[in-house]
Amino acid sequence: MKFGIVVSEGPYTHQASDSAYNFVKAALAKGHEVARVFFYHDGVNVGTRLSVPPQDDRQIQEQWTALAKEHDLDLVICIAAAQRRGLLDQNEADRQGKDANNIAEGFRISGLGQLIEMGIQCDRTITFGD
Amino acid sequence: MKFGIVVSEGPYTHQASDSAYNFVKAALAKGHEVARVFFYHDGVNVGTRLSVPPQDDRQIQEQWTALAKEHDLDLVICIAAAQRRGLLDQNEADRQGKDANNIAEGFRISGLGQLIEMGIQCDRTITFGD
Amino acid sequence: MSEVKKFLYVNRKAPYGTIYAQESLEVVLIGAAFDQDVSMAFLDDGVFQLTKGQDTKEAGLKNFSPTFRALGDYEVTKLYVEQESLDERGLTLDDLQDIQYEDEDDDYAEKPSIIVVSRAGMADVMADQDVVLSF
Amino acid sequence: MSEVKKFLYVNRKAPYGTIYAQESLEVVLIGAAFDQDVSMAFLDDGVFQLTKGQDTKEAGLKNFSPTFRALGDYEVTKLYVEQESLDERGLTLDDLQDIQYEDEDDDYAEKPSIIVVSRAGMADVMADQDVVLSF
């Protein structure tokens, strides 16, 4: 079955991104397809490469990056939500005249249409948020 | 009277940073001193210079930077909370081996001790959060 | 598009204290381009989103409430509002914005977009969807 | 330090679903170095923070509950827990961790740090502070 996942809250502050990560791993282990993970609201903050969590804690961004690499996951950060919150890739930084970017490997920035498309194409859409 | 302010939630997602900003402006207008604004939890995200909010919306980071400049405010971002969430200055980026920083002008990163010290030295401590 | 799905956007939170109401609307506007069968649900504190007379100037916030009146232009015309949620909050339909759409199948007559339903009716609306997105 | 203020850290939220409980503890530990008169309040869902047997391995979270037992070493010895909050949640003192401190004024005897108070008693604790920080 084809799943689409929405993550609506930022890492560490809420458990939402942890729950989504555990769910995606379990779905893949059962042979389901995870067509896309869409990061919205504060969820966009999961995709920053500048975080330095305590070493004895889980490394949320690195977990997602590794999972995406292993399973060729499509991790999409909403551009409108990301602009409000200061999450940029190089292309966006150039376009907005910003002198730095902070997106992590394995994530890409795209529009809200990707969320709707995910809902249309997936058999199930599940949101983890607050 | 000497006020200390805590901001515990990120910009746009919660109204907390707006309420804190309005309160600080009103306190200053009444002749009170605002000794420090301490950004904790997701509040650290107020201090990113990489955000690009819609042009017809308020520019939360720029509001704080301008207010700090005008009134010589001490805007302190908690280092432990900032590390988890990917908010860095150049010094922290160098120390952590990160290739970029994203702190905005007018903010500085320091330890939780600054929160306790603020509580000790101020006549009133007010928290805006969730 | 060959496949048309029923999308429901569920709004249960008050506006302004948090951003969910506003960013929900942004999804709805973008989603309108996809020609799906779209409905919005307003229950619990979500009914507060629709009140008229919102004036955010002194609070320094962006007033997004006029956008609800533009939904008809995007062919988003089914705004289900729960009666019990209104009652509990001391609200009546008169406290809400008058949100209308032009019915192109009826000589562009202006018709109300807000459909007041009971709690049981809201449960029926929810159970009749393909995709439910919550804010 | 000449001035000693009464600091109260108010904990009203459950652990793990959100980070407030954990980051509250980080403030308390840092604050202990400042030699103030420190108390912690646990009420409403905050009482869930103190339950024993927390095992976060399968959930993939960091278990910070052992830190509560270290508070005594930081001379944080007054953990006020509200009886009514426990009752409403079906909890008794037996469900909570046994948190102790060594009383240096009493030959380092081990004494309980948890002080169960009524709701009215909690209101008295709150009204007796100089600085109240909420999480």
Place this chain on the structure above:
Amino acid sequence: MATLHTVNKSPFQNQTLLSCLQHTKSGDAVLLIEDGVYGATKGTALSDAVTGLSAGVKLYVLGSDLAARGIDVAKLGKDITSVDYAGFVDLVADHDRTQNWL
């Protein structure tokens, strides 16, 4: 030695206002801000509970947050006073401490 309490959450969604009111002392003040202002209106499923728990306590509401949400001051419960941010600052200064119920 009175306290100013602030509450910023809707009481229809969240228990915080009721918990706050159960922990106030006579002479305290409670200021409703942000989504907390929904607790200030009369004729709701909660207005009796709010009134009942507020004996001896002065209730205030932040006017700019009321206006943002389209609530007319005529809808406020009686004995609830609307203040602006300057009034908020005065309330903080006039009470011995502030407890923010988050």
Place this chain on the structure above:
Amino acid sequence: MATLHTVNKSPFQNQTLLSCLQHTKSGDAVLLIEDGVYGATKGTALSDAVTGLSAGVKLYVLGSDLAARGIDVAKLGKDITSVDYAGFVDLVADHDRTQNWL
């Protein structure tokens, strides 16, 4: 055409679980996750309300979130089933849609 509902908030703090249960249809399932698992225990001020609103609905709770919070399965209300993430995935697949109550 049954729905899987998820609830992730403590019912002692937030009205979401009660609202969810009031919008379920017979044959639906409700899965409690994250802080929502506190709604699964018996002997609380809310357990009767949860039971009363759950007629015709199957209640599940995520075991790893129970364990994280130190809740023994012996404390679960009767007819509440603990599942792991694989069981969560099965519940999503076995119902026609998922509605996440946030």
